[in-house]
Amino acid sequence: MRDSANQSVESPEYPPELARLPPGRHGLPREFVAHNQRERLIAGLAEAVAENGYAGTTIAHITRHAAVSRRTFYEHFSSKDECFVAAYDTVMEELRTRVGEAFDQEDEWPQAIRAGIAAMLGFLAAEPHLARLSMVEALVAGPVVVERYDSAIQSLVPYFQAGREGRSKEILAGLSPTTEEALVGGMVSLISRRIFADRTDELESLLPDLVEFTLTPYLGSAEAAKVARG
């Protein structure tokens, strides 16, 4: 791989605050620079997509935000689509990790669900660009990303299925094979509607509603409301 980082950060057209590596001969290992360039391109894509939407984003937008050369872009990705997939995967990996850690820190399942939802809302509210990328723009970024989006949503199902464990026969009789899918779908639709409308500042206030909604089939509405209020 060519050492194109030096060349790009020295280029005068890039504002210094966008260059996240110090210019000149920094003496960093080549793999690190390459990895860092990839991260910068991913961050650059997120900024470019937030500004122009997926359809309106060009490779020039991405490289400008990332403060790297066009040649560097093509050393890492063959197309805008490929860069978007990498960005999407990075965001979802981060989200998955945070939700999983929050969930695992609680002993009781209802509190774990609450913590997991809180972690998801917290991340999306703190990162409105990434929220838009992963929940709105992903759907227009072609079939490869849409498929990943669908399976990312489905990957939340097991967290809720865990709530079946130890429930009474009567409760279990009230749950159907699609209960968890419907709960997850309802939750995601509330979240993505607010991101679509640029109202990410409202996301965290959804926490009690989402907790009550998702716990009600397992705990009944009175108990679910109690957990929801924290």
Next chain:
Amino acid sequence: MTVADIVKRAGIARNTFYENFSSKEECFLATQEFAMSAALERVVAAAGSLDEWPFRVRAGLGAFLDYVVEEPALSRTCMVEALSAGPAAVRYYEESQQAFVSLFRLGRDVSPHGADLPETLEEAIIGGVFWILYQRLTASRPEAIPELLPELVEFALTPYLGAEAAGEVATAEIPGGIETASAG
């Protein structure tokens, strides 16, 4: 998909297309409007034929699922493709879901804890139902949709009535209304 694809399928001239629509996007929105109002009409007719709210929900959902099964291509356009067809289509998709909110909201009057239910409950229920249908439509399994009715009714009614009563409504035999809706 291009305008050429549309006119070929429709068996009309390109000119005729542009006499009716200025763009593919405009044609897409008209398709959404057409399908959603047809589906809503069926839902309102079915729900309106019954007195009790839980059975109205069941009849309305049943009519909606029937429409989806009868019109899989239109439904796919409105409930799957719409999400990737640009901001105007997504906005229409979101707004059309709101039409169902009022039907569900009436449940607050019959629920013993109606006043305490979360403000966003109806939005979440409808989002859940649409997501299940999205899944079945992307998997190209529309024929599996009608059998989802009892599960979806139970899912939608549980927050208002509790799981037990919701389950009873989902599986109860009702003479008249429901059967008419399913057959229609």
